Amino acid sequence: MVEKTDQEVELLRQSALLVSKTLAEVGKMIRPGVTTLELDTRAEEFIRDHGGVPGFKGYRKYPSTLCTSVNSQVVHGLPSKNTVLKDGDIISIDCGVLLNKYYGDSAYTFQVGEVSESTRRLLRITKECLFKGIEAATARNRIGDLAYAIQQHAESNTYSVVRELVGHGIGTQMHERPDVPNYGRRGVGIRLRKNMVLCIEPMINKGKREVMEERDGWTIRTKDNEPSAHFELTVAVGEQRADVLSTFSFIEEKSNLN
Ligand code: MF3
Ligand code: CO
Secondary structure, X not given: OOEOOHHHHHHHHXXXXXXXXXXXHHXXXXXXXXXXXXXXXXXXXXXXXXXXXXXXXXXHHOOOOEEEEEOOEEEOOOOOOOOEOOOOOEEEEEEEEEEOOEEEEEEEEEEOOOOOHHHHHHHHHHHHHHHHHHHOOEOOOEXXXXXXXXXXXHHOOOOEEOOOOOXXXXXXXXXXXXXXXXXXXXXXXXXXXXXXXXXXXXXXXXXXXXXXXXOOOOOEEEOOOOOEEEOEEEEEOEOOOOEEOOOOHHHHOOOOOO
């Protein structure tokens, strides 16, 4: 059974909130000159100070707390002392935690200093794609309805959708059924039910959709080297609307909005 009890949703909300706060904590450090390893070190410290453990570290031998993916890197970028952020970069920071046996997982693409107008548009549209997906995360919709909503918004704005990586269910495992693709057709796929908890995470490219793995065996980047953006939130499927468990409000310093 893939749907959660109300109690489990509350535990998942606590994990989701810790991830949300960790992203905001790390976000405060983002400026030209900071290394992605410094961000990773702070994230791990913050998570442990709040009673959690990093969710990614050790997962399939992943070595770090964060995935830090810069510019044309899509996801799974490895934090490194050699990766120094510079003015005009964008960086997707993806963070997972394990707290009280339940996982949290969310991501946000930050701007470093002054970012070009065209890249800011990519970030805005990608975040809108995520919220289109969230709007479709209601009981009796199908996973394809959610996927279609994301793809439609990306492609109608001239961007492309990464196919090789998808969102996922979450619970006592970081990756649970179902897969949550960011492309698809309406009316296709499993039917959503109340209290299914999903990580929706569009990865949207400014150029072509093709991606490749870098030689470190982890980092995924665009083949054409054009920038890519990634935003992820965790939601519980609802009858009328999704209950959004993680939030960007700590990052964006608004208290009433995701
Ligand atoms: N955040 C990724 C996801 O959403 C998981 C990272 S996998 C790891 O599925 F191996 F890098 F940890
Ligand atoms: Co995820």
